[in-house]
Amino acid sequence: MFYIQSMEGGNGFGLARIGLPFFLIATAGWTLASSIFIGFSSEISTNSDLAGLAFGINIISSISFGIGG
Incomplete structure (x- = not known):
């Protein structure tokens, strides 16, 4: 931010x-x-649906970093 x-x-x-x-x-x-x-x-969590959610968040975050980084 300072930069x-x-x-x-x-x-x-x-x-x-x-x-x-x-x-x-x-x-x-x-x-x-x-x-x-x-x-x-x-x-701690065994719900397999959360794995798909975590992969989705990770992929969207990677795309967002590619746009803004």
Whole structure:
């Protein structure tokens, strides 16, 4: 965030401002998907539908990082 604010008025500022929300959403999505996968590996959650949800979140987060990163 500080790096983007330091670019204010310079080249790439607009692109960096657009990419920041995608980067933050990707980080939050990867954190959520990782926590679901940790729940599976420790056998806390056994619902197989959550595996598909975790993979979906992970894929969407990867695409979001590709757009904003």
